[in-house]
Amino acid sequence: MLVMHVNWSDVFSRYMFLYGSKVWALCTKGVERLHWGRRDSMGLWPHLSGKKWPSQWAILLLTLFLQTVVFFYTFIQNPVSLSATEKIRTMNTQMFAHQINHLDSATRLDVNKSSFTGSEDLRFPLEIDMPEIVRRTFAGLAISHKPINQPNFTYVIPNSGKCSRLTARYGKPPELLILIKTAPMNFLRRDAIRLSWGNEKCWGGRRVVRLFLLGTVLPTEKEMSRRLESEANHHNDIVQQDFHDNYYNNTYKLMLGFEWAIRFCSSVPIIMFVDDDFFVYPKNVVAYIEGLSVALRERLFSGYIWQNAMPVRKEVRKRKWSVTWQEYPNSYYPPYVAAGNFFVSMTIAKEISVASKYTQYLRFDDVFLGIILKKLVRTPMHLNHIYAFVPVNESSAQINSMLSSHHYGNPSSQLALWSRLKCREFCIKAST
Structure with a gap:
């Protein structure tokens, strides 16, 4: 050394x-x-x-x-x-x-805490910490804010035992809940769906529950009301609340679906919302759902996403979709999933249901959902195999990979595509 x-x-x-x-x-x-x-x-x-x-x-x-x-x-x-x-x-x-x-450690400096909601770039009531509201609700804790959007509609047709009956029959809960938004007068569309992709036995042996969601007709439309009652008794697949069924009440219809699923079918892991003018390809939907990871299945919200959409202001030709600055005081909508067809897990459905009560009502159901997801700091997942606006090209390879396609309001076109795709090969009784 x-x-x-x-x-x-x-x-x-x-x-x-x-x-x-x-x-x-x-x-x-x-x-x-x-x-x-x-x-x-x-x-x-x-x-x-x-x-x-x-x-x-x-x-x-x-x-x-x-x-x-x-x-x-x-x-x-x-x-x-x-x-x-x-x-x-x-x-x-x-x-x-x-x-x-x-x-x-002995000279830690104090700071004035800032308040963040997760959506500072979105001005839309209530501007609060929505994830914290959800957390406190699930934990049973007190909440200082009062709900601002809590309509008190009554069930005309509750159909409350639909999921429990399937669970009792197979000893297991449903794997998929299909909630189809429909209008009272669309009797033929509903029949075509029951014969095709809405058939609960045509989902490759999976345990599936199908229901149609709708509001009520005007008091003067007694014949239509009578037909609806008869249809509900015959098929046992209709859920109805007492709001007037029209385009601007679609958000109420959407929230009816969330409410019903959480209240009467809470064990189902995945919910599919779809309009009655869509064609759905069961084989590809099953492949999509079963290909999801455990984490995605738990936190799923997916569909065809619109990005950077701007509100329509005072355009006569688009008056159906126009919205005032008082109704929506922002230049852009948050990213939202087209409401014609989307998938949501039960976990996220429960969060949306809570958050909707603290979010100002907006009559456009898809934008309303986009606002809620923004406030929840949840990001929807895009599915480009849902053809939400332009129909699928039946002469191309698109048709083999699609999940669903819009513009199939004609019952004949529904049944024709069902036959062409040989979907009946996927029809089999659910396994126990």
Whole structure:
């Protein structure tokens, strides 16, 4: 081992000559500032002038000075090796780090907390921390905000036992709940769907529940009301609430679906919402759902996404979709999924149901859902195999990979495509 003899007396003398007085001055000034908050007459730290130092600074400086004195008296008469010098350096470094860490923890500075909702770029009531509202609701905790969107509609046809009967029959809950938004007068569309993709036995042996969602007709439409009642009794697949069924009440119809699923079919993992003018390809839908990871199945919200859509303002030719600044005070809609067909997990459905009560009503159901997802800080997943606006090209390869397609309101076209795709081969009784 290499040994180097050091004249420590000379080293210490030079050190004290150059730095000793300044270290001592710093220590004494630290003590003075600790007790009396005197001004920094030496001008060493002008930015601290007139302020009291924290006690930890004075303790740190005094410790450094005392270490120097101890160091001198311990080693001044004894030559040491380089290895001993390294040990001393390591010891001093550790002691200094301990002092600094103690100083950091003891001088934690307070800040004024900011409030974030997760959707600061969206002005739409209520502008609150929606994930926290959901968390407190699920935990049964008190909530300081009151709901602003809680319509009290009554079930005309509840059909509350639909899922429980399937569960009792197979000993397992449904794997998929299909909620079809329909209008009261669309009797032929509903019949075509029951004969094709809406047939619960044509989903490859999976446990599926199909239901049609609708509101009520006008009091003057007695014949239609009578036919609806007869249809519901015969097929046992209609859920109806007492809001008037029209285009601008589609959001109520959508929330009816969420409410019914959570209340009467909460064990189902996935819900598919679809309009009655869509064609659905069961084989591909099953392949899509069963290909999802466990994490995605738990937090699913997917469909055809619209990005950077702008509200229509006072355009006569598009009056159906126009919205005032008072109704929606933003230049762009948040990303939203076309409401004609989308998929949602039960977990996310429950979050949406809670958040909807604290979100101002908007008559466009897909935009309303987009606003809620934005407030929940949830990102929908895009599915380009849903042809939500332009119908699928039946003469191309698109038709074999599609999940669903819009513009099949004609019952004949529904049944024709069902036959062409040989979908009946996927019809089999569900397994127990």
